[in-house]
Amino acid sequence: MRYPFWRVGVFIAAAIWPLLWFYQAFADLLGPDPGKVLVDRLGLGTLVLLLITLSMTPLQKLTGWAGWIAVRRQLGLWCFAYVVLHLCSYMAFILGFDWSQLGVELRKRPYIIVGALAFLGLLALAVTSNRYSQRQLGIRWKKLHRLAYVILGLGLLHMLWIVRADLKEWAIYAFIGGVLLLLRVPPVTRRIPRLLAKRQNLQEKRN
Numbered sequence: 001m002r003y004p005f006w007r008v009g010v011f012i013a014a015a016i017w018p019l020l021w022f023y024q025a026f027a028d029l030l031g032p033d034p035g036k037v038l039v040d041r042l043g044l045g046t047l048v049l050l051l052i053t054l055s056m057t058p059l060q061k062l063t064g065w066a067g068w069i070a071v072r073r074q075l076g077l078w079c080f081a082y083v084v085l086h087l088c089s090y091m092a093f094i095l096g097f098d099w100s101q102l103g104v105e106l107r108k109r110p111y112i113i114v115g116a117l118a119f120l121g122l123l124a125l126a127v128t129s130n131r132y133s134q135r136q137l138g139i140r141w142k143k144l145h146r147l148a149y150v151i152l153g154l155g156l157l158h159m160l161w162i163v164r165a166d167l168k169e170w171a172i173y174a175f176i177g178g179v180l181l182l183l184r185v186p187p188v189t190r191r192i193p194r195l196l197a198k199r200q201n202l203q204e205k206r207n
């Protein structure tokens, strides 16, 4: 296995947050509504991990370091783990496993439908993230995994619906998402190696 320390570092950095948040919730350290705080933190964690996962390919292109790609799948699976915890926390702490309330909830909080669509997308990506699916799907695998940008759009819409008035934090995530999407547009992607080569030439001339 290549980059073992880097992989372990990513594992620890991703695992530590849900462990801390669940501990805080059960130790009554999250205020009067710990369930809601937990759902919010895990939702935000899912979005942040999705953005981090999507930044691995541009970072590899910009730096030439293969280590970014080595942890891309691991990060994507962590993103899925976070959304599963987000959904489970919602069902346990907000819905109280009272399925008769689901219809009322969907009318009261339609953004849940958007979140559920994003969840299904993440599920499809997690299930097909292995080498076997990659081989079986061939060229279609890449196309399917571009769905990550649609999921990002749905995740941002889901969040926008919730935060509404307080747009500052949302705008930061949306801006980063926009830049990442721009970096995957073919004319921009093609320019990256040329820009890097130009910068290297300039540096060599200066030295």
Ligand code: HEM
Pocket: 036, 039, 040, 041, 042, 043, 044, 046, 047, 050, 083, 086, 087, 090, 094, 112, 115, 116, 117, 118, 119, 122, 151, 152, 154, 155, 156, 158, 159, 162, 163
């Ligand atoms: C079936 C799937 C999902 C359900 C049922 C769900 C439900 C919820 C609920 C109930 C909240 C809290 C709303 C409140 O504070 O009143 C929330 C917040 C949030 N969710 Fe989801 N969600 C789902 C999927 C997702 C996905 C896929 C993402 C990201 C890609 C996501 C990201 C967020 C974010 C960023 C927040 C706001 C956190 C904050 O305000 O700090 N959710 N979600």
